Amino acid sequence: MAVLNVRQRRVLQQSALYVCLTLGALAMIFPLIWMFFTSFKTPWEIYDVNILPQSFQLENYQYLMKNTGFLRWLWVSSVVVVCTTISVLVFDSLVGYTLAKLEFRFKNVIFMAILATLMVPTEMLIIPWYIMSVDFGLRDTYLGIMFPGLITAFGIFLTRQFYEGVPDDLLDAARIDGLNELGVYLRIALPQVKPALSALVIFNFLGNWNAFLWPLIVAQSPRMRTIPVGISFFSNEVTTAWHLIMTASTCAIVPVLIVFVIFQKHIIKGVQLSGLKG
């Protein structure tokens, strides 16, 4: 056998890596591809061997839109995502800035207290939240679904890290020019941390769009189900109608995939930042 020279070995090694990575990537996206194609199949085609549907008929989608609450779930999920995102953008960023750039008493105590909330698993709060929701009549309301996520410790730390990087001189110069603290924050500091804000929006979108446990508990009537809760109930009702279940799953995932494709670079950056700064 001929001995391979360094260059040939290098080419061989590279090709092996590309082959492995391609197979791995196929395995990663295969479930989604299968889901997507199954959503166009008739109930009989489920028993076929083919991966591709015979035709891209839209009957399953029509069924889903007409005979289930999917559009309602979509509405509830959208309201929750939009409102929590606005709230998180306003409050997390403001607190992050305050902790990073303003001087005040009890700063460390407040910082440590907010840090401590990260230690408590959500599961421990869910029963008290539920009892409070009953007491305040928040079950089956948008506010009931949203309130735990209106302000997040994670977002506060993420933005705080970025505000620390904004030079003090810049802020002081603005103060000397006569801007008050709110003006300094809005006009000078805020525009400096756009990457952190876009990461925050993305994480918040993903977290709330996909959230399951709390929306499941607080939504008692079918009217207030979010997409994951709706899918869970619907799938349990029609356990064997896989063509419909896959259609519902596709409808839940496609919006997220569109967001992912558009904001891919931001999302990956956001994950890296949260990991490296966290």
Place this chain on the structure above:
Amino acid sequence: MLRRQKRLTLRQQQERWAFAFMGIPLLFFAFIRFYPALYAFNISLRNWSMLAAERPFVGLQNYRDIFADEVFWIALKNTFTYALVGVPLQIIIGLGIALMLYNIKRLVPFFRALYFVPYVTSVVAVAWVWRFMYQPHIGIFNRILLDLGFEQIQFLRNPDTALFSILAMIIWHGVGFQIVLFLAGLEMIPDTFYEAAQIDGANSRQIFFRITLPLLNPTIVFVVVMSSIRYLQVFSEVMNMSNEGLGGPLNSTISTVLHIYRTAFHRFDMGRASAMTVVLFVIVLVITMIQMKLVTRKFEY
């Protein structure tokens, strides 16, 4: 003198602004995070049913009850199985793929995006996709087994395989996140380290264990902490992949959080369920603290 006075008022002014900025968030944290955490302890010490008006104080009775509850022990054991098998497997796979990505020249962002895609999808939606793939006769895995002449596997219906079938889905869903973090960590290691090692005649195994792994340690610890916490709280996957969301067959897949959910919202026994959340809290806290200790151990460059 005058100047000092003015600075003082400036500082006071800033303090006023600070508390104005943080007023609502501080109230939020007090009422939505701190008060409920204490409330949970309170509930756990009472006989608290959603169906009864009286909530008498019973001391540690709920804790005695849950430790005498066989299903709670099974749920704990399962939860630790999810974590102890899932976390290392996910990290080995994630690190392996990240290393491969690190060593290729082109298409890195493309591959990275593909591996990351499952992470952004809804857990509930993909849990049902995997449940479909695991079905006998119509599921893709069993079709392949049948085509290759093997017997079918009742992935989710056999108590011996059900937990690991769910685990495979959890790893698939979460590994992309780790790949992105590991790759970012690898790219931060300066090339000079590798060049120096090569000049010293180190082989690739030595380079991996003596340079790559120690320098990647902060990322690894972060990933271990994050994924341990996530695995200890596993719920949605089990709820959607087991029949009727009960954690079967024969409680073989039930997790602690699913057991808490069933106790609180099927049987309305808030006292016992809260006691279980307190136990879970202690477990998560202890594990996080141990791992945090490891984080603070600095590596010398």
